[in-house]
Amino acid sequence: MFVLETNRLTRHFGGIKAIEDVSFKAKDRSIVSIIGPNGAGKTTLFNCFTGITKPTKGSIRFMNKEISGLQPHEIANLGISRTFQNIRLFSEMSVIENVMVGQHTKRKYNLFSAIFHNNNFLIQEQNILQNAFEYLEFIGLQNFADMRADNLPYGSQRRLEIARALATEPDIILLDEPTAGMNPAETEEVMSLIKNIQELGKTIILIEHDMHLVMGISDWIIVLDHGVKIAEGKPEQVRNDPLVIEAYLGKETIN
């Protein structure tokens, strides 16, 4: 079964074709990597999935429901969550609050419950706190729950963003360069973290430049170049695709 399908997805910015006719399908509970040189349109693709930019043409279907044109929070409610290339944590909040706020749409109560602290409030708030701690444990930051988010080291901030995204209880989680700026040891950690997320039964789509990671964990790879999908397939297929090699290394010229 496919959880996410795009059909001839196109996004233009003025005369620039950021994405052009991109179609692909992501299988349920798989890890899909989107790779490509800088400016290939990877992040724009993510922005289209999450409603931050509206596609110019084409469709995005999530669990057979058309989601292009929906507001970002509506898409998040349906079950797509993401992290950002440039970290966007709520820096004034503590680490645990960053995860608690992720539960916003899953554990609800209204203004009056909040004012009167009624039963519903107490139960929900208890759940929120408990779940948030579980997600922190999952990413290994439970000992830093009280710290201000912006005091965390860089690598931990990236992991915290993943925890916040998980707290929205999504079906698909989009990771935009989760290992950017990390050293090899941290990258290994993120790699096993992504595997663990997959074991939770979630689909993962990631943008990544680290080929070791991409080739190591992906079930499916999509290669973009100048907004166009130039190849897709299993890691070993993509690795040997001449078009991919050309996009990354340039064309071989033989006199």
Added chain:
Amino acid sequence: MIKDIIEKIRALTKKSIIFRSSLIAAWAAILFLPFKDIKTAVMMFLSVLIGLSAIFFVRKSNFYQTFLEEFHPDFPHRFRKPALIALLIAFFVSPFILADYYLDVLIISGIYIILALGLNVIVGFAGLLNLGFAAFYAIGAYTYALLNTKLGLGFWACLPLSALSASFAGLLLAIPALRLRGDYLAIVTLGFGEIVRLTLNNWDSLTNGPNGITGIASPSLMNLSLGRLEYFYYIVFAFVLLTLAIIRRVESSRIGRAWIAIKENEIAASSIGINITKYKLYAFTFGTFWAGIAGTLFASKMQFVSPESFTFIESVFILSMVILGGLGNTYGTVLGAFILALLPEVLRGVQLYRMLILGLGLVLLMIFRPQGLLGGGKSVRIRN
């Protein structure tokens, strides 16, 4: 020769706190001399000297740092509870001790605390700069004034009505204004504030224009008038506590967290499912609700309202309270409102210069503690 003397003075300034303070105090006194007599200048010298020495000593002894660590709202509640209880008792018994004048000042500062708490929801939590908050205060005050004088409705019946009408006005302004952010929103709210004031000023048939509305009733309870200062003090006191309790509870709920998330990063907030528009509207209507409450209290306290009380300066004054206390910090806002409402009265001795001193104080605060008195700490919005 001269160079040597200057060098020596410099060294002495660094070494001796008293010397440094007296140097600055002398400079301040000389500045005052052209405007006032010698006596005022000497008074100025002495007060600046004492004040500055105190500040320098406190700084040197690290007292301030420990003070903040002990009493900062985020610090585990070792000292907070007893301190709060002592404060409550002090405020509770003050009508028996204090003269009417002081009670009056306390009542006014109570009203300002409610106002500042309301504005803090909008500016401090949701990050929406509002320069027209006095308009909602005015709407609250005039709603009560009109309902009371024209229709004869009582204080308790009008209170929710005027709070809701201020809230409704907040909603009406928010719907178009929320497409804007930052500076643009500030300009729109500023314009709204002026529109409301000018309307009140010129709609003679309804509001009696600049002459204002007189003869507004004080609150009463079962035919017992609560207009006496002591009674009114307790009413305002109760409302301050109520406002504080409710806002603290909302702040530490999912609603408060959503507001702060929006302030920090709108894109991230929407990507975890927070409906940005809805929660901004929420913040506007919830914050202006308290302006309506404060307006009703104000009108029934003064028994008179006129557009003069709701100028742009008033909005800025309320905003200063929030910023002074620490943007987004509820207890800080209370402190800031209390200090700013009290200060003009405390400085009444130096009449002409009180606004100058007030302004100077704010400038210095922004230089040395831009996050406000209690702001900038890690905020704890987890219910314990």
